[in-house]
Amino acid sequence: MINTIIFDLGAVLIDWNPDYMYRTVFADEQQMRDFLTNVTTSDWNEEQDAGRTLQEGTELLVAKHPHHEENIRAFYGRWIEMLGDAFEGTVEIFKELKESGKYRIYALTNWSAETFPLAQQKFEFLNWFDGIVVSGAEKMRKPAPEFYQILLDRYNVNPQESLFIDDNYRNILAAEKMGINCIHFTSSEKLREELVAKGIV
Known part of the structure; x- marks a missing residue:
């Protein structure tokens, strides 16, 4: 589950x-x-x-x-x-997941530690996460298995009980090898369909 x-x-x-x-x-x-x-x-x-x-x-x-x-x-x-701007369709899904109270929600991002604060200033929803793991701060990035492991260990996440959403199929394949359930993101609409099909929203 x-x-x-x-x-x-x-x-x-x-x-x-x-x-x-x-x-x-x-x-x-x-x-x-x-x-x-x-x-x-x-x-x-x-x-x-x-x-x-x-x-x-x-x-x-x-x-x-x-x-x-x-x-x-x-x-x-x-x-x-x-x-640019936020993808409002995905932000709305994020908001629904957060407000349901059923899930812990994290971000795992390939991003420079020096530019990430600029995104934090612009996007309020980055404060909604229970934790964010930024590649630039950790000195490693997706698709390195060690990078995913940082999040799993830091927040005591069971890979089989987690779902990872990423637009880069390379990163999806790496996560799947670690036993993490995945959705390959192509659009907010398709993401919602897949989450509904899985009974998550």
Whole structure:
């Protein structure tokens, strides 16, 4: 029986997208795509999520791509402009789960420890969680099994009695290997359907 819900944050509850800021930097969409794909890559950003400082990550990239220095420095210099709105449909589900009083609810997120406080300032619902485990603070990230284990141990969570919701299928597979029940998030509407089918909402 499920007694614990674990949410991912980015792309599940919170809309974060570098496009929002970089569309004000690049006049050409393809140039922006090339920059985000080949310079400020997902792999590079994930190292900051895993605990590398924003300054170190920035300087490493500037040294590698000096002709893109200004645009590279904008990534974290103007990071707040990449933070969109909440996904209200998912927030409503979160609220229903919280108000039911049936579940402990946690967040397990790949997020830089330096930028996460900016999200906390913007989104009141981040205060609703019974606990949040942030990769940047722990110096490890999904899909490392050790990262999931931090949450399980810290909050005394039985994996078989928990449900993990994440948009990244890589992270879902890692959680399933640890015996955690999972829903692969694709939309708030689909999430509600799956939770209803499981008798959770």
